[in-house]
Amino acid sequence: MGAADVVPGVSGGTIAFITGIYDKLLESIRRVNPSLIGIIKKDGLKAAFNHVNGTFLILLLSGILTSIFTLARFITWMLHNNPIPLWSFFFGLIIVSVNHMFKQVKQWKINRFVSVLAGAFFAYGITVLHPLNLEPTTFNILVAGSIAICAMILPGISGSFILLLLGMYSPILAAAKSVDIITLGTFATGCVIGLLTFSHLLSWVLRNYRDIALTFLTGLMLGTLTKIWPWKETLTWRINSSGEQVPLLERNLSPLTFEQVTGQPALLAYAIAAMIMGIALVWGLEKLADK
Structure with missing residues (x-):
C-alpha cells in the first residue's frame, strides 16, 4: 500500500482490496471513536x-511507513528515468x-453496470482537472492530508494524484525523503482527521450497498487507467512550488506514435514484461488468498 501511495495515479486502497484486507481495514478504523473511552x-x-x-x-501502518x-x-x-516500465507495471x-x-x-x-460507468466517469473527470498551486503552509498541508487520505483508502483514486492536483505532492515527497518531522507530523494529523470521518461513511x-459500492469502486479504477497509460506526450508544463518544471497537460499516445512524436524509444518489450509482472503479482496474491 505504501509503495502504491507514493505513485500518482495508483491507490493504496486498490492494494488493500487485492490482498483481501479492505473490509478489515475499514472496520478497524471505524472502531476508533469516542466509545473507546x-x-x-x-x-x-x-x-x-x-x-x-x-x-x-500497527503492522499495516508500519509496513506503509517503511515502504514510503x-x-x-x-x-x-x-518516475524521472524509467517511467514507461513503472507505469506499465x-x-x-x-x-x-x-x-x-x-x-x-x-x-x-442494470444498476450495477450504471454504477461502474458512474465510477469510471467520476475518476476520469478527476484525472483531467488542472492542478492547483497551493503554498505548503501548515494549514494547507493539514487540509491536503485530510483530503488525500480519503482517496488513499478508495480503490482507484490515488492519494498521491490528489496531492498533485492540490500542488502538494512535491513538498510532501521532499519531506518524506528528508524526514522533515514537522511537515510529516502536520500531514499525518490531517490524514487521521480525514480517515476517522470518511471511514465511517x-x-x-x-x-448496506455492497454490490453497488464494489462496482462503483471498480469503475473508479477503470477511470484512472488513462492517467497511468505509459506513453504520453506533454503538451504544457508548469513550475511547481519547488521550482521544478513538471507536466501540466498530457495526451496518451500509442507506442509507435510515441516514438515518432517524442523521438524516444517506446521500450515496448520492457513495458510488456512489467505489465506481466503486475498481472502475475495479483494472480499470485489471489492464489495465496485462496489457500
Missing part, C-alpha cells in the same frame, strides 16, 4: 487495543485487479 474505563487498555484490531493496524521511507527515492528515480496491476473485484459482485443488475455503504 468507555471500553478503556470498563475493561482497560488491552481490551480497547483488541477492539480496534491494534496489532493489525524506503521506496520514495526509488519511485522518484523511476501498475497498469497491469490495475487491469487484473478489475477482474478480481468483479468476481466479488454477487448479483449483476465508507464502511456503512459497504455494509
Whole structure:
C-alpha cells in the first residue's frame, strides 16, 4: 500500500482490496471513536487495543511507513528515468485487479453496470482537472492530508494524484525523503482527521450497498487507467512550488506514435514484461488468498 501511495495515479486502497484486507481495514478504523473511552474505563487498555484490531493496524501502518521511507527515492528515480516500465507495471496491476473485484459482485443488475460507468466517469473527470498551486503552509498541508487520505483508502483514486492536483505532492515527497518531522507530523494529523470521518461513511455503504459500492469502486479504477497509460506526450508544463518544471497537460499516445512524436524509444518489450509482472503479482496474491 505504501509503495502504491507514493505513485500518482495508483491507490493504496486498490492494494488493500487485492490482498483481501479492505473490509478489515475499514472496520478497524471505524472502531476508533469516542466509545473507546468507555471500553478503556470498563475493561482497560488491552481490551480497547483488541477492539480496534491494534496489532493489525500497527503492522499495516508500519509496513506503509517503511515502504514510503524506503521506496520514495526509488519511485522518484523511476518516475524521472524509467517511467514507461513503472507505469506499465501498475497498469497491469490495475487491469487484473478489475477482474478480481468483479468476481466479488454477487448479483449483476442494470444498476450495477450504471454504477461502474458512474465510477469510471467520476475518476476520469478527476484525472483531467488542472492542478492547483497551493503554498505548503501548515494549514494547507493539514487540509491536503485530510483530503488525500480519503482517496488513499478508495480503490482507484490515488492519494498521491490528489496531492498533485492540490500542488502538494512535491513538498510532501521532499519531506518524506528528508524526514522533515514537522511537515510529516502536520500531514499525518490531517490524514487521521480525514480517515476517522470518511471511514465511517465508507464502511456503512459497504455494509448496506455492497454490490453497488464494489462496482462503483471498480469503475473508479477503470477511470484512472488513462492517467497511468505509459506513453504520453506533454503538451504544457508548469513550475511547481519547488521550482521544478513538471507536466501540466498530457495526451496518451500509442507506442509507435510515441516514438515518432517524442523521438524516444517506446521500450515496448520492457513495458510488456512489467505489465506481466503486475498481472502475475495479483494472480499470485489471489492464489495465496485462496489457500
